[in-house]
Amino acid sequence: MVKDWAASVNRIFRTIGGSKRVDKVPFLAFAGEQMICRVTGKTVKELYSSPKIYANAIISTFEFLDADSINVPSAYAGPIEALAFAEANNKLDAIKWFDYKPLMCKQGIICKTEEDIDNLEIPDHGKINIWKTSLQAAKMINEKIHFPQVISLSIWSVVQELRGIEAYKDMRRNPDLLLKLCEKVYESQMDVYENWLEIVGMPPNVFIAGYSFNRHMMSFQDAMRYEGQFIKRMMNKIKVPFMLHNCGISPYFTEVVKEIDFIAVNGSHPLDIEYWIDFKKQHPKIVIIGANIDVSREMLTGTPSDVEEKVKENILSLAPGGRYICCPVCSLPWGVPIPNILAIPRAIEKYGHYPIKID
Amino acid sequence: MTEEESLEKLKRAIIKGDPQKAILLANESIKMGIQAKEILNRAILKGAEEAGKLYEEGEYFLPDLLMTGDAINAATEILKSSFDQKSGIESKGIILIGTVEGDIHDLGKSLVVSLLKGQGFDVVDLGSDVPPEEFLRKAKEINPKLIGLSGLMTMSISKMIETVNLLKSENIQSRIIIGGGIMSKESCEMVGADDFAKDGWEGVKKINNLI
Numbered sequence: 429m430v431k432d433w434a435a436s437v438n439r440i441f442r443t444i445g446g447s448k449r450v451d452k453v454p455f456l457a458f459a460g461e462q463m464i465c466r467v468t469g470k471t472v473k474e475l476y477s478s479p480k481i482y483a484n485a486i487i488s489t490f491e492f493l494d495a496d497s498i499n500v501p502s503a504y505a506g507p508i509e510a511l512a513f514a515e516a517n518n519k520l521d522a523i524k525w526f527d528y529k530p531l532m533c534k535q536g537i538i539c540k541t542e543e544d545i546d547n548l549e550i551p552d553h554g555k556i557n558i559w560k561t562s563l564q565a566a567k568m569i570n571e572k573i574h575f576p577q578v579i580s581l582s583i584w585s586v587v588q589e590l591r592g593i594e595a596y597k598d599m600r601r602n603p604d605l606l607l608k609l610c611e612k613v614y615e616s617q618m619d620v621y622e623n624w625l626e627i628v629g630m631p632p633n634v635f636i637a638g639y640s641f642n643r644h645m646m647s648f649q650d651a652m653r654y655e656g657q658f659i660k661r662m663m664n665k666i667k668v669p670f671m672l673h674n675c676g677i678s679p680y681f682t683e684v685v686k687e688i689d690f691i692a693v694n695g696s697h698p699l700d701i702e703y704w705i706d707f708k709k710q711h712p713k714i715v716i717i718g719a720n721i722d723v724s725r726e727m728l729t730g731t732p733s734d735v736e737e738k739v740k741e742n743i744l745s746l747a748p749g750g751r752y753i754c755c756p757v758c759s760l761p762w763g764v765p766i767p768n769i770l771a772i773p774r775a776i777e778k779y780g781h782y783p784i785k786i787d
Numbered sequence: 788m789t790e791e792e793s794l795e796k797l798k799r800a801i802i803k804g805d806p807q808k809a810i811l812l813a814n815e816s817i818k819m820g821i822q823a824k825e826i827l828n829r830a831i832l833k834g835a836e837e838a839g840k841l842y843e844e845g846e847y848f849l850p851d852l853l854m855t856g857d858a859i860n861a862a863t864e865i866l867k868s869s870f871d872q873k874s875g876i877e878s879k880g881i882i883l884i885g886t887v888e889g890d891i892h893d894l895g896k897s898l899v900v901s902l903l904k905g906q907g908f909d910v911v912d913l914g915s916d917v918p919p920e921e922f923l924r925k926a927k928e929i930n931p932k933l934i935g936l937s938g939l940m941t942m943s944i945s946k947m948i949e950t951v952n953l954l955k956s957e958n959i960q961s962r963i964i965i966g967g968g969i970m971s972k973e974s975c976e977m978v979g980a981d982d983f984a985k986d987g988w989e990g991v992k993k994i995n996n997l998i
Contacts, residue, residue: 592894593893593897600850645848646850676968677986724969
């Protein structure tokens with residue numbers, strides 16, 4: 429059966445916008461390069477070899493997973509942004525490639541010293557091959573299936589790639605130096621946005637990978653200082669609704685939504701559904717993406733029935749009233765059995781049609 | 788300044804995470820004739836304990852613990868270089884640690900390494916992206932009391948399973964702990980490890996219990 433992407437677009441974006449005209453709970457999947465390689469049999473370098481190959485591989489993967497979402501996994505402020513900095517600063521030795529998963533940056537190599545930060549060159553994303561391919565692929569997806577592509581930006585995720593563990597020590601011994609690095613990362617993220625505008629067009633939303641908003645990493649005050657203030661500046665420039673992702677184990681969701689006007693939150697913790705039920709009560713206008721379908725537990729080691737039960741629990745707890753998008757916590761890893769992933773859209777079909785039947 | 792005051796000042800420098808001050812005060816304590824074991828137990832380890840307590844109470848965060856770790860290491864280096872073998876500082880054992888292959892995150896691991904060294908363990912850090920064969924080779928060479936496998940990503944669990952299977956198939960008897968934000972009782976059982984820790988501080992406490 430041909431995938432009805434127009435229905436998925438309506439489902440996702442109407443849910444995000446708080447519309448009541450939604451047929452069923454949308455399914456958002458974080459399928460990274462690893463999953464795309466697994467579904468298509470291509471290596472990462474083959475995926476990145478041309479925008480057309482990449483876009484088609486992404487479309488077939490998300491269609492195979494029967495997801496209502498689709499995105500270009502490399503086009504975010506993670507390893508590919510670190511690669512952009514590595515290229516711009518002649519530090520490609522910090523990058524390690526893999527055949528069937530995204531490249532990685534050895535943290536703390538690119539900005540090892542104070543001088544490295546002072547002299548750090550901001551990448552010109554229009555000249556970095558993988559970014560060009562990723563942005564062109566996003567454009568092709570827009571054109572081919574008319575699914576507006578959401579841009580993903582971040583500060584702390586990139587800072588950590590560049591400076592590594594020293595960034596955390598800088599918070600106490602040299603905060604000005606750290607802020608200088610954050611400023612440069614902000615500038616680079618704005619360059620990503622400018623290139624996105626030029627090639628892909630205006631994004632419907634910004635998805636912030638806000639890794640600092642996690643108690644295990646830093647205090648909330650530090651998270652606001654080293655990431656939050658920059659997100660606020662992004663919001664002043666990019667006039668579309670922002671969503672927040674944090675896959676840490678102690679996220680500051682309740683604190684951060686009081687400070688920054690996010691339209692949606694997506695996290696991998698807490699795994700206690702009561703936290704999310706309470707969050708929805710406290711913040712009925714904020715969309716919850718996710719809840720507690722765990723990729724390292726029931727999805728990895730359980731059966732499709734286990735996954736179905738979890739999806740049912742999530743839907744019955746969070747979907748009534750709308751503004752809920754079903755999504756496993758974080759990226760789908762290599763070892764998750766495909767039947768367990770496909771159990772999600774099947775369970776949504778069973779329990780997720782509006783109005784939700786609690787019984 | 789009395790012996791007590793000197794040790795108290797050093798303890799404060801450890802809690803505050805001030806490596807420069809910790810070096811100065813460790814040197815001062817040595818000049819006053821305080822035994823290395825006393826400096827270690829009454830100032831350095833006491834300071835580490837109090838910093839850990841502040842972390843558990845939510846007063847301290849990862850950056851504070853990392854700075855405490857730096858101060859501990861700076862002070863213990865001074866002790867090691869100033870006393871001979873009979874100083875009373877004995878190794879609590881060898882620990883082999885590393886982030887598993889395919890994972891380059893090392894934040895929690897670095898904290899564990901830093902604090903364990905300060906507590907008197909000999910820590911061999913293999914770094915990140917470490918293949919199972921490298922864990923095995925080093926384990927055979929140094930016979931550690933405990934092996935710590937670190938990993939942040941879900942996909943790291945399968946590499947931990949591979950590593951533990953290899954170590955056990957070669958009859959390595961060391962205790963094994965896995966660490967990372969996504970670790971759980973289920974993943975610990977799946978990997979076949981003796982215990983798990985979700986963050987660096989928890990890792991330090993559990994390693995002390997395991998040994």
